[in-house]
Amino acid sequence: FNIVVLPGDGIGPEVAAAGVSALKAIGEVYGHTFNFEEKLIGGIAIDERNDPYPADTDAACQAADAVLLGAVGGPKWDLQPKRPEQGLLAVRKSMGLFANLRPMDVPASQAFRSPLKEEIVSGADMLIVRELTGGLYFGKQTRTEDRAVDECVYTVEEIERVARVAFEAARKRRNKVTSVDKANVIETSRLWRETVIKLHKAEYADVELEHALVDSMAMHLVTRPKAFDVIVTENMFGDILSDLASVLPGSIGLLGSASLGSGKGLYEPIHGSAPDIAGKDLANPIGTLKSVAMMLRFSLNLSAEADALDAAIEAVIKAGQLTRDLGGTLAGSEVTKAIVAQIHA
Amino acid sequence: FNIVVLPGDGIGPEVAAAGVSALKAIGEVYGHTFNFEEKLIGGIAIDERNDPYPADTDAACQAADAVLLGAVGGPKWDLQPKRPEQGLLAVRKSMGLFANLRPMDVPASQAFRSPLKEEIVSGADMLIVRELTGGLYFGKQTRTEDRAVDECVYTVEEIERVARVAFEAARKRRNKVTSVDKANVIETSRLWRETVIKLHKAEYADVELEHALVDSMAMHLVTRPKAFDVIVTENMFGDILSDLASVLPGSIGLLGSASLGSGKGLYEPIHGSAPDIAGKDLANPIGTLKSVAMMLRFSLNLSAEADALDAAIEAVIKAGQLTRDLGGTLAGSEVTKAIVAQIHA
Numbered sequence: 049f050n051i052v053v054l055p056g057d058g059i060g061p062e063v064a065a066a067g068v069s070a071l072k073a074i075g076e077v078y079g080h081t082f083n084f085e086e087k088l089i090g091g092i093a094i095d096e097r098n099d100p101y102p103a104d105t106d107a108a109c110q111a112a113d114a115v116l117l118g119a120v121g122g123p124k125w126d127l128q129p130k131r132p133e134q135g136l137l138a139v140r141k142s143m144g145l146f147a148n149l150r151p152m153d154v155p156a157s158q159a160f161r162s163p164l165k166e167e168i169v170s171g172a173d174m175l176i177v178r179e180l181t182g183g184l185y186f187g188k189q190t191r192t193e194d195r196a197v198d199e200c201v202y203t204v205e206e207i208e209r210v211a212r213v214a215f216e217a218a219r220k221r222r223n224k225v226t227s228v229d230k231a232n233v234i235e236t237s238r239l240w241r242e243t244v245i246k247l248h249k250a251e252y253a254d255v256e257l258e259h260a261l262v263d264s265m266a267m268h269l270v271t272r273p274k275a276f277d278v279i280v281t282e283n284m285f286g287d288i289l290s291d292l293a294s295v296l297p298g299s300i301g302l303l304g305s306a307s308l309g310s311g312k313g314l315y316e317p318i319h320g321s322a323p324d325i326a327g328k329d330l331a332n333p334i335g336t337l338k339s340v341a342m343m344l345r346f347s348l349n350l351s352a353e354a355d356a357l358d359a360a361i362e363a364v365i366k367a368g369q370l371t372r373d374l375g376g377t378l379a380g381s382e383v384t385k386a387i388v389a390q391i392h393a
Numbered sequence: 394f395n396i397v398v399l400p401g402d403g404i405g406p407e408v409a410a411a412g413v414s415a416l417k418a419i420g421e422v423y424g425h426t427f428n429f430e431e432k433l434i435g436g437i438a439i440d441e442r443n444d445p446y447p448a449d450t451d452a453a454c455q456a457a458d459a460v461l462l463g464a465v466g467g468p469k470w471d472l473q474p475k476r477p478e479q480g481l482l483a484v485r486k487s488m489g490l491f492a493n494l495r496p497m498d499v500p501a502s503q504a505f506r507s508p509l510k511e512e513i514v515s516g517a518d519m520l521i522v523r524e525l526t527g528g529l530y531f532g533k534q535t536r537t538e539d540r541a542v543d544e545c546v547y548t549v550e551e552i553e554r555v556a557r558v559a560f561e562a563a564r565k566r567r568n569k570v571t572s573v574d575k576a577n578v579i580e581t582s583r584l585w586r587e588t589v590i591k592l593h594k595a596e597y598a599d600v601e602l603e604h605a606l607v608d609s610m611a612m613h614l615v616t617r618p619k620a621f622d623v624i625v626t627e628n629m630f631g632d633i634l635s636d637l638a639s640v641l642p643g644s645i646g647l648l649g650s651a652s653l654g655s656g657k658g659l660y661e662p663i664h665g666s667a668p669d670i671a672g673k674d675l676a677n678p679i680g681t682l683k684s685v686a687m688m689l690r691f692s693l694n695l696s697a698e699a700d701a702l703d704a705a706i707e708a709v710i711k712a713g714q715l716t717r718d719l720g721g722t723l724a725g726s727e728v729t730k731a732i733v734a735q736i737h738a
């Protein structure tokens with residue numbers, strides 16, 4: 049398997065290295081060979097190549113079986129015209145990664161960490177499926193001195209393909225999809241709702257479907273997070289709601305993500321570059337390792353291996369071998385070592 | 394003072410009646426005369442006039458000193474082309490109500506009701522200022538069979554006038570403004586941020602200003618709500634964030650809102666039409682009475698009267714004279730009577 053690694057900025061390189069270690073361990077135990085190719089993206093790519101997404105990075109991503117991303121961005125690049133985030137948007141668009149999958153769960157044993165009261169959040173277990181290559185993110189932008197315009201565009205095809213990902217995922221989970229829009233105000237949301245309803249009727253009538261307005265949904269995520277299984281929504285709403293959901297477990301260091309296109313996948317922890325702790329071996333590797341488990345499952349079709357990695361992560365959490373963000377005392381690399389040891393055990 | 398009352402749908406008429414009672418009591422005690430004119434809006438206006446915002450309603454609102462709105466909407470009108478919400482959007486646009494003010498606070502004594510852990514939320518006290526007549530809500534919308542487009546437009550003038558409201562409000566509070574945008578992705582947000590920065594430098598350098606991305610802000614509202622004083626943002630982000638913030642006190646029945654233009658104001662509770670409990674005298678009138686207090690303060694320049702109403706509400710809450718949503722046993726009209734008695738006391 050050819051894996052492209054995009055370490056990126058801040059703590060990106062540390063956590064990406066953890067991901068590589070875990071894949072190597074999986075390879076040794078299960079007899080697979082992973083070839084790793086490292087490429088530039090984000091701030092470091094701006095520094096070294098004056099381009100947040102250089103052509104050779106793109107070529108490598110296009111040819112890879114899967115891509116592992118650390119994180120991009122940092123205050124260092126905040127005031128310049130070329131920005132690290134452009135690298136992220138470019139890789140999504142170029143690889144056609146139209147569905148961003150963000151699982152979030154709060155096991156009863158971890159609910160004490162949540163900012164929510166335990167009885168509200170304990171046992172919550174959801175998957176947010178965010179459309180990732182459409183909407184305001186990639187619409188036409190115009191600007192004069194005193195006026196700016198962003199276009200939000202969606203087609204039936206774009207909506208169908210991401211809704212399909214949500215319905216398929218629901219069938220493997222608790223069989224319920226909540227589709228989020230603002231159909232009482234905007235046209236793209238009306239098309240969104242119509243299209244989801246039609247697809248549901250035609251192909252997924254066995255899945256329970258409900259609709260929620262984005263403003264209500266923001267409330268529901270805080271007041272009754274256990275009510276949801278799979279949530280599907282457009283790009284900007286998904287950006288907001290998936291970040292909102294990500295704080296419910298009490299540590300964003302535990303969550304991974306998968307961005308999927310037709311056959312292609314990019315995997316990254318959700319926590320970002322955290323420049324304040326970069327280079328100190330404090331970063332929690334678990335979000336990246338959860339992302340690697342998704343890579344094994346979705347891009348490499350190695351579900352036994354994915355289960356083994358998830359189990360190794362759980363065992364180490366249960367044993368209290370934790371980084372400081374979770375109240376532990378271990379360095380990030382020590383947590384990775386513990387998980388690698390579990391894989392070998 | 395000429396007050397137009399738009400009872401609207403669901404529990405709208407009950408809570409609007411509570412507002413009228415409170416204003417009458419204030420009038421008796423402080424020697425003011427309020428003239429009330431009732432007009433149609435929303436679903437009931439569709440039923441009776443086939444128009445969610447009839448011309449005579451508009452004329453009355455234009456001529457009024459202030460407008461009191463109950464709520465609009467309900468499942469009854471969900472499947473028809475004319476929708477109650479169109480009435481709400483129309484009155485905002487027609488009256489030029491460009492700034493929506495949503496105060497939210499969680500006094501220590503009430504923190505036990507919050508879905509958040511008490512230590513996180515106790516003492517939170519913020520004002521969200523939402524731009525209300527621009528952005529995706531009022532941009533050009535186009536639709537073909539398989540494609541929809543919404544335009545999001547902002548001008549410097551639109552941004553400046555709402556930012557001004559936020560800075561002025563901050564000066565009377567804790568002197569801090571958090572401006573929320575998605576400047577790393579969309580053009581209108583870049584114009585938003587530039588404009589807020591310029592206005593701050595030119596006229597409000599004494600106010601502390603920070604910027605947050607909308608996705609991070611959704612997280613912060615849950616993880617550190619006490620960190621914010623005044624929050625200002627564009628229409629759609631404001632819709633989402635103000636609803637998110639509204640659940641932090643544990644009951645949306647306690648919150649009011651003001652929508653202000655140049656000189657004009659519309660006041661409404663934030664809870665919506667709650668058709669399930671309509672007509673049962675269960676609705677909590679406090680959100681409406683808080684809105685009436687804002688009306689006294691912002692549109693009628695009666696701040697002593699506003700303080701008196703706020704104090705009467707506080708006293709009744711403290712005395713435990715509560716509706717069921719707050720764990721009490723009183724009918725909505727009994728809570729209103731208790732507050733009216735406090736005003737007279």
Ligand SMILES: CC(C)[C@H](C(=O)O)[C@@H](O)C(=O)O
Pocket residue numbers: 133136137287577578608
């Ligand atoms: C960095 C930014 C462009 C990006 C987004 O908004 O998509 C990030 O917030 C994310 O969710 O991955």
Ligand SMILES: CC(C)[C@H](C(=O)O)[C@@H](O)C(=O)O
Pocket residue numbers: 232233263478481482632
């Ligand atoms: C009903 C709807 C159009 C409205 C909005 O989105 O503005 C509501 O959610 C609100 O916040 O007042």
